[in-house]
Amino acid sequence: xxxxxxxxxxxxxxxxxxxxxxxxxxxxxxxxxxxxxxxxxxxxxxxxxxxxxxxxxxxxxxxxxxxxxxxxxxxxxxxxxxxxxxxxxxxxxxxxxxxxxxxxxxxxxxxxxxxxxxxxxxxxxxxxxxxxxxxxxxxxxxxxxxxxxxxxxxxxxxxxx
Numbered sequence: 001x002x003x004x005x006x007x008x009x010x011x012x013x014x015x016x017x018x019x020x021x022x023x024x025x026x027x028x029x030x031x032x033x034x035x036x037x038x039x040x041x042x043x044x045x046x047x048x049x050x051x052x053x054x055x056x057x058x059x060x061x062x063x064x065x066x067x068x069x070x071x072x073x074x075x076x077x078x079x080x081x082x083x084x085x086x087x088x089x090x091x092x093x094x095x096x097x098x099x100x101x102x103x104x105x106x107x108x109x110x111x112x113x114x115x116x117x118x119x120x121x122x123x124x125x126x127x128x129x130x131x132x133x134x135x136x137x138x139x140x141x142x143x144x145x146x147x148x149x150x151x152x153x154x155x156x157x158x159x160x161x
Contacts (some may be wrong), residue, residue: 004149005024007034022132023051024051026048026049027048027160029046029128030159031043031156031159032156033154034057035150037110037136037138038099040061040070042072042157051152053077054076054089056075056077058072058073059072063161065102066102067101068099068100070097070098072137074090074094074095075084075092076091076148077089077090085120085125087114090113091113091116091132093111094109094111095110096110097138106141111140112134113135116130117130118130126161127160128159130155130158131151133149133150134148135146135148136148
C-alpha cells in the first residue's frame with residue numbers, strides 16, 4: 001500500500017513543469033484580515049513596491065452602539081526568501097484600535113512584529129493567502145504583550161489586480 005502511494009506521489013511530481021516565484025511588483029492586492037486585536041474584520045490592501053519591500057494598510061469599522069469599534073493601521077513587509085508560489089517575509093503592523101462598551105468608549109494602539117509567508121496556487125497566481133506568527137504589543141484596557149499565530153483566514157487573503 002505504501003509503495004503504491006509513493007509511486008503516485010512520484011508520478012504527480014514528475015508532471016510539474018518549471019515554475020518561478022511570484023513577482024507582484026507594482027500590483028495592488030485588495031482583501032481582508034482579522035488581525036486587529038479588537039476583533040473587527042478589516043479591509044486590507046497590499047502594494048509590492050520592489051522585490052524586497054511592500055506596504056499595506058488595514059481598516060475596520062463597526063457602528064453598533066454597544067459593541068462596535070474601529071481600527072486601522074499601516075503594515076510594512078520585507079521579503080526574506082522566495083520560492084515558487086511562496087514568499088517568506090517579516091512584517092510590522094502599527095495601528096490604532098477602539099472599542100465601544102457599555103462602560104464607555106476606549107481606544108488604544110497595536111504594534112505587531114511578525115514573520116510569515118504568502119502563498120498562491122499554481123494557475124491562480126492573482127490570489128494570495130497569508131499565515132503569520134510573532135508578537136503583538138497592544139493597549140486598550142491595559143498594556144499587553146502576547147504571542148500571535150495567524151492562519152490564512154485571520155492573516156488574510158488578497159486578490160492582486
